[in-house]
Amino acid sequence: MADGELCIQNALRMAPKDLFFDREPEIRTILDMCLQLAALPAQSCALMGPRRAGTSEIAKRIYKELFINQESILPFWYGFDRVFQDPVHFARDYFSQLVRQYLAFQGKDPTLLLPRVIRFEAIERMVTDCSDARLHGLRDDFNAALGDADRTALLAFTLQVPEVLAQGSTGAACVILDHFHRVFRMNWSDGASLTELFPQAMGSPAVPHILTGQAEVLQRHYLSMETTAGRIRRISVAGLDSKRALEAFLAFCKRYDVAVEQEAAAHELHRFQGIPFYMLSVIRRARQEGIALNRWDAIRDTYFAEVEKGEIAFYYDSLLNRCCPGPFAKRDAIRILSHPLLHAGSRLALEELAKRLLLDLDAARVLVDALASSGLLAENYGMVAPVENPVFDDFLRVAHRYWIGRVGSDEIRKDLFRGTQDVPVLTELKKDEVSEPGRKEKHRVSFGLVLPMVSETELVAARAAEQVAERVDFPEEDIGRIRMALIEACINCFEHSGSEDGKIYITFTLDTEKLSIVVEDKGVSFDPKKVPVPHRPEGTGAPSRRGWGLELIRNLMDQVVFEDVPVGTRLRMVKYYPKDTGLKAQAG
Amino acid sequence: MGQFQMDVKFDRDFVVFYTNGYINDLGGEKIERTCEDILREGYRKVIVNFSESPIINSIGISILIGLIDRVKRAKGSVCFTNLTLNNTEVFEFMGLTQYAPVFPNEEEAVRFTMGHA
Numbered sequence A: 001m002a003d004g005e006l007c008i009q010n011a012l013r014m015a016p017k018d019l020f021f022d023r024e025p026e027i028r029t030i031l032d033m034c035l036q037l038a039a040l041p042a043q044s045c046a047l048m049g050p051r052r053a054g055t056s057e058i059a060k061r062i063y064k065e066l067f068i069n070q071e072s073i074l075p076f077w078y079g080f081d082r083v084f085q086d087p088v089h090f091a092r093d094y095f096s097q098l099v100r101q102y103l104a105f106q107g108k109d110p111t112l113l114l115p116r117v118i119r120f121e122a123i124e125r126m127v128t129d130c131s132d133a134r135l136h137g138l139r140d141d142f143n144a145a146l147g148d149a150d151r152t153a154l155l156a157f158t159l160q161v162p163e164v165l166a167q168g169s170t171g172a173a174c175v176i177l178d179h180f181h182r183v184f185r186m187n188w189s190d191g192a193s194l195t196e197l198f199p200q201a202m203g204s205p206a207v208p209h210i211l212t213g214q215a216e217v218l219q220r221h222y223l224s225m226e227t228t229a230g231r232i233r234r235i236s237v238a239g240l241d242s243k244r245a246l247e248a249f250l251a252f253c254k255r256y257d258v259a260v261e262q263e264a265a266a267h268e269l270h271r272f273q274g275i276p277f278y279m280l281s282v283i284r285r286a287r288q289e290g291i292a293l294n295r296w297d298a299i300r301d302t303y304f305a306e307v308e309k310g311e312i313a314f315y316y317d318s319l320l321n322r323c324c325p326g327p328f329a330k331r332d333a334i335r336i337l338s339h340p341l342l343h344a345g346s347r348l349a350l351e352e353l354a355k356r357l358l359l360d361l362d363a364a365r366v367l368v369d370a371l372a373s374s375g376l377l378a379e380n381y382g383m384v385a386p387v388e389n390p391v392f393d394d395f396l397r398v399a400h401r402y403w404i405g406r407v408g409s410d411e412i413r414k415d416l417f418r419g420t421q422d423v424p425v426l427t428e429l430k431k432d433e434v435s436e437p438g439r440k441e442k443h444r445v446s447f448g449l450v451l452p453m454v455s456e457t458e459l460v461a462a463r464a465a466e467q468v469a470e471r472v473d474f475p476e477e478d479i480g481r482i483r484m485a486l487i488e489a490c491i492n493c494f495e496h497s498g499s500e501d502g503k504i505y506i507t508f509t510l511d512t513e514k515l516s517i518v519v520e521d522k523g524v525s526f527d528p529k530k531v532p533v534p535h536r537p538e539g540t541g542a543p544s545r546r547g548w549g550l551e552l553i554r555n556l557m558d559q560v561v562f563e564d565v566p567v568g569t570r571l572r573m574v575k576y577y578p579k580d581t582g583l584k585a586q587a588g
Numbered sequence B: 001m002g003q004f005q006m007d008v009k010f011d012r013d014f015v016v017f018y019t020n021g022y023i024n025d026l027g028g029e030k031i032e033r034t035c036e037d038i039l040r041e042g043y044r045k046v047i048v049n050f051s052e053s054p055i056i057n058s059i060g061i062s063i064l065i066g067l068i069d070r071v072k073r074a075k076g077s078v079c080f081t082n083l084t085l086n087n088t089e090v091f092e093f094m095g096l097t098q099y100a101p102v103f104p105n106e107e108e109a110v111r112f113t114m115g116h117a
Ligand SMILES: Nc1ncnc2c1ncn2[C@@H]1O[C@H](COP(=O)(O)OP(=O)(O)O)[C@@H](O)[C@H]1O
Pocket: A488, A492, A493, A495, A496, A497, A521, A523, A524, A525, A526, A531, A546, A547, A548, A549, A550, A551, A569, B058
């Protein structure tokens, strides 16, 4: 069976197992729906997800499951990889693929699924060679339809083939149509279009169809028609949730032999929207360039390189190119798409946008339509904006700066990450989580932060300190002092603690009169009294180079104590509020 | 913060370093290396403009002390400008300002440097 699986994998060009991250729940849901076919009428459905969410991969696995693990439903798969200009060519291809799959399934011979491209004549021969009289009849009917001038009848017949095959055998079938959005590009002059004809085939209760394709395009061109509205179930496939996404990221890194740090990965995970394609692009680049992804900024920078000039950029670039007849149109497309991003998200009607961007309205209309049918742009209530997709937004910002701003990449990189710069997540601690001795003040609020000992982690701590200090109107220069003291305390943990868990534990506590910061590591202990005092020159001589950290902390803060702890070091430092200020917002 | 960067301006017989970003061990080393390069080219006078580096840690400062030391041994001069108030306070506390003067802006630093033989 393993060979059979391999055949199916090759025939459908499935992603290898270790790159396909567990979509069991989604696959199960759809399979259950299919497997109940004998008892219940099934409904056709569309797998709707953001770009590259992996809906095709899910569909492929459903086909594989149906092919291998059951016998009562005929599985069919058709990928709209080509856009046919002639209905006859489409009909022959569709017919060939379906009949071939029927033979493969009935004969339990997945090798018949290969090669991917097969000539109609070869299928005819296969049919002639088999003993199934019903298939002979079907072939003859199909040939008769081909000979007839009525293209609409030919197509309608072709789309019913799964149903005919099911009726003659198991009674039920499931047709998976991958990249269904390409159907909307096939418009021929003679005969009805597939968009008009498919709804009927999809209405059969014994032959549900499962569609994948670009969600926005399916929605716009297919699911909202009178013949389909409410009849085709939408199954939304989101990106992986954060737990699965992290697992996937770590697993991919392992697969590609890229060093990674879990905390760094978790810190940057939000960029990928749970979509494996983005993760893989970044990881493959890291592998190519020998980058270790063990720091969050390494991940961020690799992501930036991807959006700027990597696989991700290439992907969106080719989508854009397909919509634009030339470089000028592309430039305009980028200007149209990025306008809301550069203007705080405000959307404009096309007329207004064209006016502001000095575009010819008719040309802009054509462009916007092309972008919309590629699923890159959405027009809601006449307002134009790129589809919601943060990665595409990043791509657009970069593209805009290149094409229109002519700005260098360092500049762009800085811009792109300005808003998102290392804002740490502070968790508010409950009273009993605070290891503060002495009496419990009533008005007190504490925040905890655990940082990995990675380079520049102290800046994250400093950002957190600023956030906390801003709650109590510390003057600017005190915030600067607190920041520096905390940075010094953190780099001491980093440099001197030799801690094995590699973490720095920080607690900020605000009460009615002061900010206390506790910085703790689980490394070696030391006796602060035995630390030599650094030398401060009298004249113009040189000061000591090292050994200033503790001196600075003592000088910058109002109170500094090392508290006794069984392991490691716990430093508590306190800054009193200036007179007349206090906790601005208690407990929050 | 992210990556530390530095621009260098060559002017008459002195150079100005424009640091950009966090000055820690990595940033400090970058400054130190650049300083070695310009000494090798024959320059002896250095102004470091910190306007884009609001955060400097003690390890960064220790490297700066080494740098001053190095330039002084080459009979040159180093001075600093555009330090934040906080960092000026720290430099003073460590006795660094006596070792290398600190100016509020580049013009004054240039005047000092030009006056240096
Ligand atoms: N978290 C810590 N764990 C262990 N030892 C520490 C810690 N913090 C400080 N020390 C000790 O205190 C000494 C003085 O620290 P500091 O004043 O910051 O100077 P420096 O870091 O330049 O050595 C360090 O050399 C180290 O021996």
